[in-house]
Amino acid sequence: MDLGIAGRTAAVAAGSAGLGLASARALAAEGVRVAICGRDADRVEAAVAGLNEIGDGAVGVVADLSSTDEATRFVEESESALGSVDILVANAGGPPPGTFASTDLDAYRAALELNLLSTVAMCRAAVPAMTERGWGRVVAITSIGAKEPLGNLMASSVARAGVTSFVKILSREVADKGVTVNSAQPGLHLTDRVRHLGGAGTLAENIPARFIGDPDDFGAAVAFLCSRAARYITGTGLLIDGGTSHGLFG
Secondary structure, X not given: OOOOOOOOEEEEOOOOOHHHHHHHHHHHHOOOEEEEEEOOHHHXXXXXXXXXXXXXXXXXXXXXXXXXXXXXXXXXXXHHHHOOOOEEEXXXXXXXXXXXXXXXXXXXXXXXXXXXXXXHHHHHHHXXXXXXXXXXXXXXXXXXXXXXXXXXXXXXXXXXXXXXXXXXXXXXXXXXXXXXXXXXXXXXXXXXXXXXXXXXXXXXXXXXOOOOEOHHHHHHHHHXXXXXXXXXXXXXXXXXXXXXXXXXXX
C-alpha cells in the first residue's frame, strides 16, 4: 500500500532505539527523509546508518528530551537539515516504575518534563509551520497507560494522560489547517529493553494475542497515521497492544 508520503520529511524523537527507531524505519521505507535524536552519540550514529540503508538523507541529532530547550532544538535542527518538518513523531523514554507510596514529587516533575513538556515543546516548534503549509502529521508515542493507568507506573501514567489531553485539544485547533494530531499507545513490544528483562514467554501469557508485539508492526501503524489515507483520523489514541487493554473505549 502506497501511503502517499514519499518525499515528506519527519522528525522522530528518541529515534535511536526501540519504538522510535521502528517508527523511523517505517517512515524511511515509505520514502520519507527522517531526522532522529537520542542522548548517546554512538547509538544515534548507528541508527542513522541503518536508516540510510533503507532510504536516503537520514540525519541524527544528539539531544536530551528531559529538557524542553533540547526538545525544541531537536525540531529546529531537523528543520535546518531537512528543509522542513512535515511529520513529527513525539516520543521519549519511560519514567521508572513506582506506586503512590514510592513515587515522590520529584519523580512526577521528571516524568512531566520528559514525557509531557517535551511533547508540548516539540509541537510548539513544529506545528505552526505545518499549519502555514496546510499539511502536517503529529503522532505522540505514549503508552497503554494513557487509557488504562498502570498502578506500578504512577508517574508515567499521569504524564501520558497529560499528553493524551494535550493531543486531543491541539487536534481540534489545527484540524481545519490540514494537520492531524494523534497518539499511538503501545502495549508490550519486543524492544531491547524487554529482551534484557527476559521472560518474554511468561509476559506473552497475559496478552490476549499470546505474543509480544513486533516493533516493526508498531512502526507501520505510526506510518499509517502519517499517511494520506489517514487524513480524516485526528484527535484519537490508537491502542497497539494485542488486545491487552480492558477498557470499553480502547
